[in-house]
Structure formats: structure tokens, C-alpha cells
Amino acid sequence: MTDPKTKLDIYRTMVLAQSWEQALMRLIDENLAPASYHPGRGSEGSEVACTMALRESDYLLYDHRGMAHIIAKGVPLVGLFGDFLGNELGTTRGYGAGIVHVADPDRGVLGQSGTLGGSQLIAAGAALSAKIRKTDQVTMCFFGDGAANRGTFHEAANAAGAWKLPLVFVVQNNGWAVSVPTEYSTGGAFVDRANGYGFPGVAVDGQNPFEVHDVAVEAVERARNGGGPTLIEVKTVRLLGHYLGDPQAYREAAERSTSATRDPIVWARAALKESGEATEEQLSAIEAEAIEQVEAAREQALAGAKPTADVLTEYLYV
């Protein structure tokens, strides 16, 4: 069971991710960052609660929606703003901008495959690497219900199952692959696939990050102790569009309003108050602190210099 301190940490990190995203949207409004972004509102419960089951030395392959998993892994906010601003302070030294390839090898953040699903294979490789090198590192790989339908998943899951790799797959099922509903595009349930590859699958409600954390801790421990992979299917929601500015004409109003009632941040706040594990003052302080932290990082990141043409071939060949 997630202890009260961890619950508050989860809430703090979700709020930090939300504040970070709001600040990014302001930068986009101000034309300081390109508008290509896949908002993560709604999936913080899944991303934060799963990632917080990892150690700093564990590996993370995040997905393209939101930045909450990356923030939960401890990547400094200045670097993330720098990535979107496309300047030297970014984790990729100004190569990113827009839908970025954040990387932080020291914190196990191994980057992103722009073609979604590609990360599943790299995650399987990273997990195999830990096994070969006989470390106890665990790899966690996030992807959406859309990317779960790529063939890359089959090849990665099969290898992970065959060799009992220390790997946790997190399917963030928000019901939508861009504009196509999951029930239209998918045969069977994602969680049931795990058994076919010889490892356990667990479905969990992403609105309740504390329950998600329990599930993730169990999966990570199993992986670390040689018990092999787990697939966690988190039922989550996409509160905003696929991309910033997506009019979402393909979604019914009723479905959108139901989704809106399943915000994990709103839920966790109420739950913490109701259980007496946090007071209104504590929660407000956490929220104010997040905004302060984000503002400070934003200011610092805005001072970064833009890259110039001389870097264009710098990182091509060693």
C-alpha cells in the first residue's frame, strides 16, 4: 500500500507536471515555442505513479503524451523548457523543439523513438543489457493504446517473455489513437495479451494514482528480483486533444464530459483531504510551490542561447 508520504510525493509531482504543461502552453501562446505538443492532461496519474516506482539508475522509455513521466524521473525542468524553446539549455542542446527527444542518460532517460512503438524494442534491448551486465536495473516503457497495436510490441514482448527480461510495459489506454477509438481498432483487451507472452498483465484505473503506484511497485520489484516482465494497462483519459489545437470533432460531447470527471489530479486532491492524509493548507502550499518552481525554471530557460549552424554536423559521427 502506498504510504501517506509517497501519496503526497505523487500529488506534488502530478501538480508539478500540470504546472509545467500550463507554462509551456503559455510559451506557445507567446510564440516562444513551436506549437507541436501532445498535451498530457489526464495521464499524470499513470505516468507519475508508475515512474515513481523506479530508481534513478533504472531506465525509462517515455511516450509522446505529456511530460509527467519525465518530470517524475527527475529530469530538471530547465532542461525540458530548453528542449521546447530549442536552446542550448535543453537536454538535447537545442536539437529538439516541439515534440522533443528528451534525453538524460544519467537519470536513465534513454530518449524517444519518434515513430511510436520503436521504443518498445529499445526498451527490450535495455532490459536485456541489464540482464547481460548482471545489474538489477529495471526498464519501464510507456506507450499508448495506439502504439500498442504496432508489430514492434509483439517482437519486444515476445523477447521479454522468452527471456524473462526486467521490463515493465505500461499501456496508457486513453481510449483514443489520435481520432480512432480503441474499441474500433483493437481486438481483445491489452491486459490479456500479457498471458500470451508468458508474463502477468494487470489493469488499473489511472484516475487513482495511488492504486497505480501499488501495481507499479509490485511489477518493478518482480522485474528486479528476476521474475520477468509485467504489462500494466492503465485506463486513463485524454482531457485535451491529440495535439495542441486539435478541435476533436471526432469526439462526442458526452464522452468528453465523462472523461473530464476522471481527472487524476482532482481525484487525488479530494482523496487526500477526505482521508485526512493532507490538509487544504498543505495541498495549497504544494500547488503554490509547483508554480514557483516552474516559473523559476522557465525564466532560467528563456536565457538560453539558440543553436547555430555550426552544430549541424557536430553529433552526427563520433
Add this chain to the structure above:
Amino acid sequence: MTASSGARTITYSRAITEALDEEMARDERVVVLGEDVGRMGGIFGATPGLYEKYGADRVIDTPISEMFIVGGAVGLAITGLRPVAELQFADFIVNAADETLSKMSKWRYMHGGQFRVPMVLRMPEGATGGGGAEHSLCPEALMLSYPGAHIVVPSTPADAKGLLKAAIRDDNPVGFFEHKALYATRGAVPDDPDFVVPIGKADIKREGTDVTVIAWGRAVHWALAAADLAATDGTSVEVLDTRGLRPLDTDAIFASIEKTGRVVIAQEAPRTGGGASEISAVIAENVIDLLEGPIKRIGAMDVPIPQNPALEALVMPTPADIHLAVKELVG
């Protein structure tokens, strides 16, 4: 044979095995993975004995999962290992195209230099009689339009060993094309365990003064045979082995053309869109004023490789084709 005498005659496939063995012994981060590379020793016999010597953790028989073989190797490479992955046939590069052309080749660049991807992707290539349209290709040029990885194609046992060792020690990803028809060929290979052939340096396989024939991989041997034929006409052919397509040793190419003033480029891949086309363009852009005649390209017919070996032979370029091009150039 003593170290001072310096060389033994071995096959091209033995050269590959020795390179892998020596580098695995030298550096425990080197691991081998692919279909049938372990217990079987490779479908073309290029990895025998490694599984017994280094164990299942370092010589990994993978599922038939090409995307995993290459994508997984990228995951190994960015977390401290130095994988040598094998696609059983070079044709399978398209089964793992995104993993090869984007993940392997671009991971470092896309992430602002935060990673190195020290991996080698071995790809047995070429038509050897009956493989058909999907097991006979030399798809080296597919990698050309995707910057980020070296493209190496050895033609002799010495080059195979020296270039593979260099590729394993290199911190860049390397596409390493081995010609299946060359595995059984023999040649002298230096004994020195630190014998490496630098990547991106061309080799003059035969000196000549009248015509330069540029080739790599199996086509080097066709070029040498064509040079023999031309010699009977009194024409002196220089055979320049590029040993791959990237980096391309343009200095060596230009120097040879400066000497001969005539150039034929021979490849096994179909004529259109191959390495020869790119090399032609580089020559035309830079040293066209040194040429006394047109640049000649020799390659396979622009058709899928027929499964019937008799038809395959009709599609493949031959030493006679190269010889004819040489004759046309010298008039």
C-alpha cells in the same frame, strides 16, 4: 607460422569468426546476436564456436524478430554494451528498416549527442544462385540516403577481418555487408591481433595506368578478372576497392582518376540508384575535367533477381561487361 612471418591463408568466413572471437576476448562488452548465430554457428557458418566459448549471455540466438534484433541492439548499445547484430540476409534490412535507418543511424543525433551507438549490423548480401528476389540483394545504397551510420563492404579475408575489428572498436554504428559468395574464398590475413583496417580508406587492389575500375564487395573480383581480360588487349586497369560507401575515400578516387583519366564503376546491385550512381555524381562534380570519356556504370539489370539460377546469371553483371566498358573507354 611465426608472428614475424605475419600471415596465414584463411577463408573470408573464418576471418569474420576470428574478428568476432578476438574482439569478444579483448572487450567483454562485445556481444553477438541474431538468428541462428549461437548453437548453429550462423546459417552461413560465420559464428561457429562463439556460443561454446562465450556462453548464451554473449552469443544470443534471437527469435525471428528483425525489428527486435536491430532495435534491441540499439538498446544494448546505449546502455554500455557493444553489440554485433546480424540480419540473416541483407534483404531483411527492410524488415527492420526503421530500426536500422532511424533508430541505429539517428539516435545519437536526434538526442543532441547524449548517446553513442557503438554497434555493428552484419548483413550477408548478394546473389549466389537461386536465392530469389528477397534473399539476393546488395542493399548497401539504401543506407546512403540516411546519414548516421558507416557503410562497410569487405572484398577479401584480410579486409573482412580488419574492417570488422575496426567496426567493432568504432563508436559509430556500422552497416557491415558480407558477400555470401565470398565466405568460402581464401586469402592471406595478418596474424597481429591488433590488425585493423581503417574504415573509409580505399585500397588499390591492382595498379594500372589506363582505366580506373571502382568497385566494392564481390564486384572487386569481377573488376580484377576484367583487368586480366583487358591486359590481353594491352590495356592497364587500376582496380580501386572503396571497401564501402561511407565514409567514401574521395581523395583516393580522384588520385586514381588523375592518373588514368577514365573510370568505370562496377556494383552488383541494380544499375539504378546504387552506390555507383552516387560515386558518379561525386566524380562529375569534382574532377570531370580530368576525364577523357564518360563515366561508365556497371550493375545488375533493373529487375528483381529471378529465382531461377539460370535467369539470375543473366541479370548479374560479369567481368566481360566491365571489360567491354573498359574497351569502349580506351577506344
